Amino acid sequence: MxxxxxxxxxxxxxxxxxxxxxxxxxxxxxxxxxxxxxxxPEMPGVVAQSRSKMTAAPPTAAAERAQPAPACPSQRFDAFLKAFANSADLQVAFSLHPVRHKYPYYWKHNTPPGDPAHPKWVVDEEAGPARVKYRYDAASDRFVWSGKTLRAGQRWLSLQANETDVSYAALPDFRIRRVSDTQYDVEYDQSDVDTYELSSGCWHFAQRWEREAIVECKWPEECRRQREYEAPMR
Incomplete structure (x- = not known):
């Protein structure tokens, strides 16, 4: 044991x-x-840099490109329009979103123009901004039609600096009409009208209206004659 x-x-x-x-x-x-x-081997600088990158997010490209919005050029509509017509940045900042496009109903629906069975006009909403075709030339103190579209960020300076002999035209029918304290219409030829409205303390491009005389014709005889001869807008 x-x-x-x-x-x-x-x-x-x-x-x-x-x-x-x-x-x-x-x-x-x-x-x-x-x-x-x-x-x-230990590399303190690399480690610290890696940790820093993980904790601190880099600024985005959009933030780097962000610029302060331009100020309202003027409360007086005539001065506002001169600046607005010549600046791509102002046209972006002071256009309603969306803008309205008014044009003959028969363009869109292929109906007989002037037919009282249908509306005269149709209004669509379109993505902005406005890109107006008139410019203000300070040297001659007049608005002219330009065949060139402003590039992003571009500022139009003058006929001499920005146009050629064949890229612009006079606008003998250019007219600014005060509709109310909060609305102005700009008629720049016999068939086109731009509407500006007061919004958020400044004027904004609101609507482009393309007109045709035939829309206002007397149905049916006058409308038929105008379709044949395309009488100009009065």
């Missing part, structure tokens, strides 16, 4: 010793995992 008990106690001691050794090895391995690898 004494020898058996001695053997049993010896085997138990050996098992406990093995367990202790394994526990020590595991503890050492875990400790090594927390330490940096000496074979890889």
């Amino acid at each position: 004494g020898f058996a008990q001695g053997c049993s106690a010896h085997e138990t001691a050996k098992r406990l010793f093995r367990v202790a050794v394994l526990a020590g090895v595991l503890t050492a391995l875990l400790a090594c995992g927390d330490e940096p690898d000496p074979s890889v």
Whole structure:
């Protein structure tokens, strides 16, 4: 019995010793995992820069391009129009969104022009901004028609600087008409009218109206004659 008990106690001691050794090895391995690898050089600047990039979001391209909105050029409509006609930025900033486009009903629906069974006009909403075709030439103190569309950010300066002999035309019928305290109409030829409305403390381009005399004809005889001869707008 004494020898058996001695053997049993010896085997138990050996098992406990093995367990202790394994526990020590595991503890050492875990400790090594927390330490940096000496074979890889540490680069504090790179690490700090990487962490900085992760925490600080770079500015977006849109934010970098953002510019302050232009101020209202004038509360007086005549002065406002001179500046607005010559500046792409002002045309973007001071156009209603959307703008309205008014034109003959029969253009869109292919109905007989002047037929009283149908409306005379149709009004569609279109994405802005306005791109007006008239410019103000300070040297001659007049508005002229321009065949060139303003590029984004462009400011038209003068006939001499921006036009050629064949890229513009006189506008003998150009007229500014005050409709009310909050509306002006600009008639720049016999068939086109632009409407400006006072909104948010400044004038804004609101509507382009393309007219035709035949829309106002007396049905049916006069309308038929005008379809044949295309009488001009009176």
